[in-house]
Amino acid sequence: MEPTSLRNTAPPGRRLAFFGYLGLVILAAIAVVVPAAIEQGTPLLSLPGTYWLMFALACAADARPFNATGPRQSVAVFPSVCFAFAALLIWGLPAAVLVQASATLVFAWRMRHSFWRGLFNVGQYTLALSAAYGILSLAPVIPLRDGTVTRHDVVLLLVACSVWFAVSHGLVATAVWLRFGGSWRQTLTTTVGSEGLAAFALLLLGPFLVAAAQTSGWLIPLIVVPLYAVYRTARLSQEHERLSLLDPLTGLANRKALFTGVEEAIAALREIPAHAQDRRLALIVLDLDRFKQVNDALGHAVGDRLLIEVGRRLAGCVPADAVVARLGGDEFAVLAPRIADVEAAQALATTISVALNDPVRLDGMPLDVASSIGIALSPDHGDDFTTLLRHADVAMYDAKTRGDTVAVYVPESDHNSPARLGLLGDLRRSLETPGFGEVALYYQPQVDMSSGEVVGVEALLRWRHPVRGLVSPEELIKVAEHSGVMRLLTYRVIDEVLAQLARWAEGGMQLRAAINVSVRDLHTTDLVDYLAERLAEYGVAADQIQLEITEGALMADPRRVLATLQRLDRLGVALSLDDFGTGYSSLQHLRRLPLSEVKIDRSFVLGMSTDEDDASIVRSIIELAGALGLRVVAEGVEDERTWRWLVAHGCHVAQGWFYARPMPADELPRWLAKYRPPMLLRAVPNQPEAAS
Missing domain, CATH: 3.30.70.270 (Reverse transcriptase/Diguanylate cyclase domain)
Known part of the structure; x- marks a missing residue:
């Protein structure tokens, strides 16, 4: 066997080793066959006509060898192998080498191969035949040579075929590796299946050729029929293998x-x-x-x-x-x-x-x-x-x-990395198994900036993992939002918030609660049905719930999301556009959607004191929302200077550490009892500088 189509991708440093290896193989072949020829001393002209018939058929068959295709390369399989192996069994090593070398050189001449390549293939087959002959010589008489065959002869023939293939394939694989680089092991094993099957099929035809020659030389040409059958089978296999690696439409790799x-x-x-x-x-x-x-x-x-x-x-x-x-x-x-x-x-x-x-x-x-x-x-x-x-x-x-x-x-x-998949499994277990990790809600007050009255709270998720401890809300949402766990999480939040609103109402506290929902929640109407069912179950008015959606949710599939939002609006649930200014919302969205408020992203609010651009963005959002009749909520209000700036520019509601940090539900009543609205100065500048 020899590679017939390989791309030259060899590292330059391998060329010297490659040509040195070729020379070594050729010299080794000469060193083996010349002493054998001298020792045997059989004059070529004394060989019978049967031998020369095999010689002619071998050269004619190798003029068009057939291919066995592997995943990496196409491997030429020479029909002369069976004739050479038969000659080895009958007339010995020199006669077999003459058949194989002549047929190989005919092929090299016809294909215009380089001189070194033809000599290497002759050396490769000479060494393979020599190794097989060494195995056969272990028997007192070469199998089949005396016209008889025993069970031990069959075993010896199989071993000789295996050694022939191992030497031939190993020599070629090493040459390919030295010439083109890559992995030697990968090169050795890539075509071993397809090449080995074809080689054994040809080698095992050798004993049948021997039997034919011992019976009548006229039977030898009949070997052409099974050889042609093998040739056609190999061609069909090659074509099937080639097509199996191609995309039928584009002809590209598949x-x-x-x-x-x-x-x-x-x-x-x-x-x-x-x-x-x-x-x-x-x-x-x-x-x-x-x-x-x-x-x-x-x-x-x-x-x-x-x-x-x-x-x-x-x-x-x-x-x-x-x-x-x-x-x-x-x-x-x-x-x-x-x-x-x-x-x-x-x-x-x-x-x-x-x-x-x-x-x-x-x-x-x-x-x-x-x-x-x-x-x-x-x-x-x-x-x-x-x-x-x-x-x-x-x-x-x-x-x-x-x-x-x-x-x-x-x-x-990567929302599906092993670490996140493990975290996702733990989150599901926390939602479904009481006691395994704590998924809890904290509440941050929302304050009317003109009166100082607490008008609502935002429900914020907290998850304490049993091993990792407190998981950040951002990571929690990233883990859940691309899976079915997001729905479990949303429904869990709805249940807990409605139950808490009912408990607060029993204690005389009437508050509105804001809940964040994901794009996955808005892609079906199941959310609306579930929320309506739970509102009725807990006896909470629909206007006590406000759902916060992000601009990303709107952009993902506006038509499907709009249908869900319209049903929520008909239910009486207020809708807030969260993180406004960070996405790609257009004025058309603000005009078409049934929104009641927009929330200015905290990144702009926090940056107002140092960045005039952030202050300008916040000012523009307040003016735009006011023109559209929407309430404006500012997140991230953390100091008095920011608070006064927002009041001066007409922001309606604020939340942030200036008022209170998020807190567990049972702490909110105590905080409300101590809460005192901040006092505004009587004179508030009409056009203050950026948060100053």
Whole structure:
């Protein structure tokens, strides 16, 4: 066997070792066969016509060898192997080497192979035949040579075939490794299955050729029929294997081929010593934005043509050693096995994005192609295909969420990391199992700025993990919001808040409570039904509940979210737009949505004292909300100067440490009993400077 199609990716430093290895193999073959020829002393002209018939058939068959395809390369399988092995059994090593060497050189001449490659293959087969002959010589008589065969002869033949294959395959694998680099073990094992099956099939035809020769030389040409059958089977297997690695629409590599490429590239990286590693593997994943709209508007036929053109552009803009694959639908991947660092990976991703920027013209219609691209590097972000692909996917969706074109994987964006999955499981257990971790609610007062009256509270989650201790609210929401646990958490909060409002009402405290809900809660109408049911159960008026939604929730799916918000409004539940100013809300959202208030994000409120821009943003939000008839709530009010500035500019409600920190429900009545509204100065400047 010999490799017939390999890409030259050898490190330059291996060339000397490679050619030295070739010379060693050739010299070893000469050192083995010449003494054997002298010792045997059989003149070539004295060999019978049967031998020369095998010789001619071997050379004719090797003029067109057949291929056995493995995942890494195509391996030429020479029919002359069976003729040479038969000659070995009947006439000995020199005669067998002559058959094999002549047929191999015929193939090398026909394929215009280099001189060194042809000599190496002759040396490879000579050493393999010599090793097999050494095994056969262990018997008193070479099996089949005297016309008889025993059980021990069969075992010896099988061992000789195994040794032949081990020597031949090992020599070729080492040559490929020295020439092209990568992992020696990976090179050795990649094609061992397909190559070994074909080799054993040919070698075991040798004994049947011996039997035919001993019976009648006219039977020998009949071996061409089973050889042709093997040839056709191998060709069909090769074609099937090739097609199984290609995407049928674009002709690019498919997921299976990408998996093989990534695993081999990772194995090659592992062969590089840690102190010498100066390169990375980059897996780049992208999908097309708004591709579904093309399919829906123009049909799947146009969508398929668009995918084909995208595949062509991708293949034309990546390095020669890169693998471009279609993962399915409108999702593509690029494997770059030799990337210097993350900056180089980002540069390649930018090149890909630029290549897709020009509109694709189909039937005279220009179609814009935009993509979101995610990058994961090995070994930085994973050392196996599954992990790298998942992390590249995470980065891609991170880019899509942020509105960027390219994003590199960062653990903070991974909502399904092992640590977070473990935390998610613990959170579910805390919600379902009393006593396992404490999921509790704290309440922060909301104060009317004109009167100083406490008009409501915001319910804030606190979770004390049994091992990690207090988990921050931000991490708690990140863990839950992309899973079904978010609904459990929201329903738990609704139950506890309504129960607490009912208890406070029994004690004479009538307050409004604000509850935060996620985009996942708003995608179905289940939230509305559950809330209506619980309001009736606890006897709490709908206007005592206010739901806070974020701008991100509105942008995720405005149509579905709007339907839920309209039902909540009809129920009588007030709606607040939380963290206003940090997202992408438009005036149209403020006009169309049934909102009662907007909450200014605390980042702007905290920055007013030092940043004139933050002060201007807060002033503008207050004026805009006032024009639309919306109540304005400022979060993060922590000092008197900020409080006075907000009062002066007409902010309606405030919450923050200036009034009180979040507190457990049982502490709120005691705080209210001691609470005294802050006193305003009689003269408040009409146009104060930024929070001063």
